[in-house]
Amino acid sequence: MKVTAFVGSARKQHTYHAAEKFLQLLQSYGNVDTEIVRLCDYNIETCKGCRICFDKGEEFCQFKDDRDKLIEKMTHSDGVIFATPNYSFQLSAYMKIFLDRLGFVFHRPRFFGKTFTSIVAQGIGKGGDIVKYLHFIGKGLGFNVVKGSCVKTLEPMTEKARRKFDLTLERASKKFYARLSGKKYPSPALFWLMAFRMARTSMQKMLDENWRDFTYYRDNGWFISDYYYPVKLGMFKKLAGKLFDRMALTIIRS
Ligand SMILES: Cc1cc2nc3c(=O)[nH]c(=O)nc-3n(C[C@H](O)[C@H](O)[C@H](O)COP(=O)(O)O)c2cc1C
Structure with missing residues (x-):
């Protein structure tokens, strides 16, 4: 099984490390290949809202950026993780710009049978709202969604905070792995x-x-x-x- 994490932070810090740890845990449970995609390494244009992707088709988009490369990575994955830092009590701009480039997929969902979850790294709080938002986003794209998780990264991180960080990811990765290996096409809510x-x-x-x-x-x-x-x-x-x-x-x- 292939699991790809899309990371919406330009730093190789907490969000990246959380995604990396999550993937390492999945690998340790067995039969999982992983990849980390840092959105900052890709050319993702900002959607101008012309709606041509909605109305006529995504291939008519004026931008020739890396959108299709990123979609292909999701298409070829059994599991997908969106990991973002909490910036100003919301997703990072990298993640939001990426989601806007997927806007047409909400009209024409396609990632059925693939397991999805989210990870939010934050200093203080309100990340739970971002997790909920990404839950909805995952469903809208067609994924089989596992409740996401939020990790606290307020610096300097205490030993207790580090343990909590690890424990949160351990619990979340177990749930994700169970879904990844289980029923892929549930009856809809x-x-x-x-x-x-x-x-x-x-x-x-x-x-x-x-x-x-x-x-x-x-x-x-x-x-x-x-x-x-x-x-x-x-x-x-x-x-x-x-x-x-x-x-x-x-x-x-x-
Ligand atoms: C511009 C900016 C805005 C931030 N806004 C928030 C916020 O609203 N709430 C919060 O809990 N943490 C906030 N933080 C803290 C980050 O979420 C936290 O440091 C996180 O670990 C950053 O991810 P990174 O380590 O992958 O860069 C902010 C950090 C930055 C740089």
């Missing part, structure tokens, strides 16, 4: 079932084949499937899915 059914119904009814979202959904068979990937829905979720389709129709017609 109601929220994500709703997001899928409402998106696909509105795309089918409001767009046509001049829109990339329409052709992507059509070509993946998503206009007629229960969810993004084959999964057995229980009776309750089947009914809920039908209700979400109908809700989308009502909203479109109103």
Whole structure:
């Protein structure tokens, strides 16, 4: 199994070391190859919001940067980690610019069956909000998301803080490894079932084949499937899915 960590810090310090430690732990559990990608080593342009990737397709983007190289790294991984420092109580700019370059993937998710988590390194606090945000981001991109973790790095780091740093990563890496080796295509939570059914119904009814979202959904068979990937829905979720389709129709017609 291949696990790639994307690090959004230009320093080779706490965020990098946390990602490195996490990957070393995964390797120690067995059968895992790892790679660390430092976003600062790649050319990632700042999205100008033209929306051509949404509407016509990502290949029409005006920028010829390393976006596709980075996407390819995710495509060829079984597990992905986004690690970022907390800057001004948010993601680092490296990480945010990277996420904006993936904006079209939120329209057309693709990383199904791949395990995802996040690591936030911070001095003081509020990193929990960033972890929650990255949880949502991972889901939106299609990943199978494991709750992320937050490590405190306030300097000078005490021995106790170092132990806590290690313990947090040890616990998180065990959970990640269990998911990586376990069930890859879980039954969706109601929220994500709703997001899928409402998106696909509105795309089918409001767009046509001049829109990339329409052709992507059509070509993946998503206009007629229960969810993004084959999964057995229980009776309750089947009914809920039908209700979400109908809700989308009502909203479109109103
Ligand atoms: C510009 C800047 C802003 C920061 N803002 C916050 C913050 O809002 N909250 C926090 O807890 N730590 C903050 N920190 C501390 C960093 O999150 C912490 O030092 C982290 O370990 C940095 O990651 P690095 O060691 O990989 O560079 C900030 C650090 C910098 C340089």
